Amino acid sequence: MPIAPANGIEIWYETFGEPDDAPLLLVMGFTCQAIQWDVDFCNALVDRGYFVIRYDNRDVGLSTKIDSPKFNFIESFMRALAGEDIEAPYLLTDMAADAVGLLDHLGIESAHVVGVSMGGMIGQTMAIEHPQRVRTLTSIMSTTGELDVGQANAEAAATLLHPPAPDRDAYLESYVDRWRVLCGPVYFDEDYLRKRGSAVYDRSYFPVGYGRQLLGIYASGSRSDQLRDVTTPTLVIHGTLDPLIDISGGRRTAELIPGAELIEVDDMGHDLPQQLWPQIVDAIVRHTSNVERLAS
Numbered sequence: 226m227p228i229a230p231a232n233g234i235e236i237w238y239e240t241f242g243e244p245d246d247a248p249l250l251l252v253m254g255f256t257c258q259a260i261q262w263d264v265d266f267c268n269a270l271v272d273r274g275y276f277v278i279r280y281d282n283r284d285v286g287l288s289t290k291i292d293s294p295k296f297n298f299i300e301s302f303m304r305a306l307a308g309e310d311i312e313a314p315y316l317l318t319d320m321a322a323d324a325v326g327l328l329d330h331l332g333i334e335s336a337h338v339v340g341v342s343m344g345g346m347i348g349q350t351m352a353i354e355h356p357q358r359v360r361t362l363t364s365i366m367s368t369t370g371e372l373d374v375g376q377a378n379a380e381a382a383a384t385l386l387h388p389p390a391p392d393r394d395a396y397l398e399s400y401v402d403r404w405r406v407l408c409g410p411v412y413f414d415e416d417y418l419r420k421r422g423s424a425v426y427d428r429s430y431f432p433v434g435y436g437r438q439l440l441g442i443y444a445s446g447s448r449s450d451q452l453r454d455v456t457t458p459t460l461v462i463h464g465t466l467d468p469l470i471d472i473s474g475g476r477r478t479a480e481l482i483p484g485a486e487l488i489e490v491d492d493m494g495h496d497l498p499q500q501l502w503p504q505i506v507d508a509i510v511r512h513t514s515n516v517e518r519l520a521s
Contacts, residue, residue: 229280231326232319234289238280238327242271247360247513248333249275252324254342254366255442256435258286258425266502273510278336280327282320282347284434291315291437298436299386305443308372313444314437317343321350325358337513339363341497342470343438346370349448349478352457361513362455365462365505366495368474369481370447375474380406381495384469385439389432396426409466409494417499452481459485460512462505464493486512 229236239259249270251262259279267277281288293314301311324347328336337360340348345367352359368375377385384403390396400422405413459482463475472489479487488508493501 228287229327229330231324231330232322234283234291234323236280236283236289236323236327236330237287238278238331240331241267241277241279242275244276246271246274246276248328248331248336249277249509249513250324250328250336250338251277251279252338252340252344252347253279253282254340254344255438256285257342258428260286260424260428261421263497263499265499266497266506269502269506270509273506275337275510275513278327278331280324282343282438283315283323284437285431286429290431290434293437296436296440298440301440302386302443305440306372311440311444313440315441317346317350317441317445318354320347320441321354324351325355328358334358335360337361337363337509337516339365339509340367341365342367342495343442345478346442346445346448349452349455350445352455352459353448353451356455356457359457361516362457362459363462363509363512364459364475364478365497366464366467366470366475366493367461367478368470369449369452369477370442370445371449371477372447374477375470377469377471381468390430393426396430397422400425404496407469407495408498409464409468409492409496411466411492412494412496412498412500414498449477449481452478453483455482457482458512458516460508461485461487462490462508463487464490464495466492466494469495
């Protein structure tokens with residue numbers, strides 16, 4: 226089992242392709258494990274000439290579970306939504322440092338970074354705090370930390386507040402119901418999502434980590450001022466039907482980062498459906514290959 230010592234913790238990771246190819250780091254979102262970067266999606270990038278790395282963020286999957294005092298998640302979450310400052314066991318800056326530590330372990334000086342949702346926030350933080358480690362940034366279905374953009378609609382927000390499932394069957398029903406909302410009306414695939422949920426639960430079910438990750442997002446605050454100074458070539462991809470992070474979050478990200486390109490996907494919600502993989506892979510490859518050509 227590949228484990229990297231990184232930033233004082235241990236990070237589970239997996240690689241695809243040849244180490245001599247251009248490195249591409251995939252950063253997953255809130256509550257999601259590395260395996261939610263589908264193997265076929267990873268291999269599609271390998272086929273285009275990339276050395277692909279996927280990993281578990283802290284507090285999910287097989288990476289370190291953080292030891293922290295108990296906290297009132299609901300109270301803290303509601304305070305954060307009201308714009309109040311809150312404390313969290315860790316911040317996005319810590320999670321960005323985890324990713325940099327993984328690159329250190331792999332001997333990679335810099336990588337193309339592709340992040341979805343919270344992973345996009347981590348990628349943005351890497352570009353802000355560790356710009357020399359990020360060749361390009363692709364921020365997918367993400368936002369800037371400002372409370373007036375990228376907010377969830379009521380139905381999607383409610384999916385964040387479900388109590389932990391008491392057993393596997395209850396978890397699978399909750400998982401499918403959650404992604405029924407998040408995927409939007411076009412690409413929901415119950416059979417695929419039930420299989421994915423089964424794999425996630427059987428690998429590691431750790432709901433305490435979910436709350437800590439969410440509080441870490443809100444406690445990190447806005448990145449708007451720092452994003453104005455980002456020089457990393459950036460691509461922003463966002464679905465117009467995203468119910469969890471409204472497309473205003475993606476538009477604002479592209480507005481703030483100088484020279485960023487924005488691609489709006491008309492029928493995409495808050496997921497990467499298989500039907501859209503060719504379009505998304507093509508966009509990532511076009512964006513990253515521009516930098517590779519300039520460097521060669």
